[in-house]
Amino acid sequence: MASEPTTVTITGGGGQIGYALMFRIAAGDMLGPDRPVRLRLLEIPQGMRAAEGAALELQDCAFPLLVDVDVTDDALTAFNGARVALLVGARPRTAGMERGDLLAANAGIFGPQGKAIGAVADEDVRVTVVGNPANTNALIAAASAAPDVPADRFSALTRLDHNRAVGQLAEVLQVGPGAIADVIVWGNHSATQFPDVSHAILADGMPVLEALADRLGGRDAATAWLDDVFIPRVAKRGAEIIEVRGSSSVASAANAAIDHVRDEQLGSGRGVTSAAVVSRGEYGVPEGLVCSFPVSSRGDGHGYRVIEGLDLDDRAQRRLAASVEELVAERDAVRELGAL
């Protein structure tokens, strides 16, 4: 067992996703069975009791990898020495709230947290933003952590969308999710996202598009299913879960966040996965936007790299452009608020 514990900070530690995350992290699901962890839970004063209660439960699990748990409402304490930070706590949209109000409220959270990360986190910190609007919150946090932390240490979660896409394909193709590789989610973690199967393959090497055509009665039927059923269902899956379950996605979101950080830290293996990372202009996405791309990680400490050179047909380019347009509008709105 490595002797030095890794400090993992979770914001919103008193909330639902925070609760689902911490037990799995403490069990070694995120950083592996050899890395002891120290958990730091950041909350606002109203959320402290819930986070403290969760910390009592963590103690009761007696996880061998869990060195200790701190609960705090002070960002500088929470991020001190953090090597992995999961920014989950965010201001939800409430009735009557305009988009601009939502962006402003979250800028007021992610700006100061980015600043605190820049001031006290480990120099190799990796930050994953889960709280919505995740891409733009990551942009704000990265801008606020500069110049102490390079922007490419920040990413936002689109792995849940990716996993949802794989789950839908597995169902229609009647294969296990593990048999499907190279699905890509492009763009914003919002209804404009583009789950793309044009590069996806099955374990036997068969393109997913061909398998869909076989299953659904031809290429046109497969395209119609993708446009009319698959893409909207993946993009609106969060709303479907709320409708059926009566509550938002929690365990699946925590699971995706663990997949995201585990692959970033330990390597993503063969093929591609999806994560929203800071654009360097890949695929024509304006530099600096936090956009979901096809990515991979070698687990060598350099984090996710965008996989370049994939073909996008006209239809795919239009979908990516629409999502990027939304990201640009969000960036411009927070710029106007002075948050960038």
Ligand code: NAX
């Ligand atoms: P909850 O409302 O259960 O928990 C949020 C917690 O954050 C609360 O305990 C609250 O007190 C705390 N909090 C608020 N402001 C804070 C601050 N400034 N510092 C520290 N803590 C703060 O929400 P939950 O269901 O856990 O969802 C958390 C976020 O994840 C939401 O923004 C949600 O929209 C987002 N999601 C993102 C997903 C993604 O794929 N990127 C999917 C799932 C989820 O919808």
